[in-house]
Amino acid sequence: MLLREVLSTLDAELICGEDLLETEVHAACGSDMMSDVLAYVKNQAVLITGLLNQQAIRTAAMMDMVCVVFVRGKRPDETIIECAKESGIAVMCSSHRMFTACGLLYKAGLNGGMSVK
Amino acid sequence: MSENTLHYHFVVSGDDFTQAGTASSAVKKTLKQLGFDPRIVRKMAISLYEGEINMVIHGGGGEIDVFIDAEQIAAVLTDHGPGIPDIDLAMQEGWSTASEQVRGLGFGAGMGLPNMKKYADELLIDSEVGKGTTVRLTVFLSGK
Ligand SMILES: Nc1ncnc2c1ncn2[C@@H]1O[C@H](COP(=O)(O)OP(=O)(O)O)[C@@H](O)[C@H]1O
Ligand SMILES: [Mg+2]
Numbered sequence: 001m002l003l004r005e006v007l008s009t010l011d012a013e014l015i016c017g018e019d020l021l022e023t024e025v026h027a028a029c030g031s032d033m034m035s036d037v038l039a040y041v042k043n044q045a046v047l048i049t050g051l052l053n054q055q056a057i058r059t060a061a062m063m064d065m066v067c068v069v070f071v072r073g074k075r076p077d078e079t080i081i082e083c084a085k086e087s088g089i090a091v092m093c094s095s096h097r098m099f100t101a102c103g104l105l106y107k108a109g110l111n112g113g114m115s116v117k
Numbered sequence: 118m119s120e121n122t123l124h125y126h127f128v129v130s131g132d133d134f135t136q137a138g139t140a141s142s143a144v145k146k147t148l149k150q151l152g153f154d155p156r157i158v159r160k161m162a163i164s165l166y167e168g169e170i171n172m173v174i175h176g177g178g179g180e181i182d183v184f185i186d187a188e189q190i191a192a193v194l195t196d197h198g199p200g201i202p203d204i205d206l207a208m209q210e211g212w213s214t215a216s217e218q219v220r221g222l223g224f225g226a227g228m229g230l231p232n233m234k235k236y237a238d239e240l241l242i243d244s245e246v247g248k249g250t251t252v253r254l255t256v257f258l259s260g261k
Pocket of ligand 2: 224228
């Protein structure tokens, strides 16, 4: 699906990364613990997290992801948005909780990803 | 060190967690610009990122030196923090002395060192209690 559809599926608000909305994504990862995200390289492109800091953005960037979704209505501050823009990461905010956000995206066709070397 | 070695130096603050990871992000960007294979870039970026986070949350900050030559990319992380009393124990998945506060920042699950071992081709740790820790991460360009 396209990032644009991730946005609509989650009733999310786009904070930055308008230019990335036509990017095709296939897999996502949901976690608040960044080392867990870093533990397995998969072809996930979207990070769904309740962790609201710059490290969530940097973690996504390290994994070559393209989008971070902050759940539970959390809103990033300017420093986080700046970090995302520098890293080429789209940021969305959704009022859904983690479980619901992941479930909605899974139902809409995203999967957990396949390991890549 | 050969004259064909590139060297990058970074100072990592131990007081400002918001900045943790900036050195690794800069290294990742540089490696990309130098045209390295994305898999090589990711191996170095992820292991260095975990190492940099450890310097900040456990080591009180320090310095990172990255050396690139025709054979390898090596990163040396040096801090003057409390040191690691038992490295074998520290290497175990899930083992952590991180505070609740650090966990709230998304780290401290005891997966950092295991991740570094997994992604780097070589991980060397030299630590002395009360003196500090030096971590050396190497990724070989030939692929190991
Ligand atoms: N640079 C360091 N200085 C002091 N102690 C460290 C350092 N790096 C790691 N450690 C110790 O090793 C443990 C395991 O590290 P790690 O696997 O990265 O897990 P975590 O950082 O999540 O605790 C840490 O909890 C800490 O006790
Ligand atoms: Mg760690």
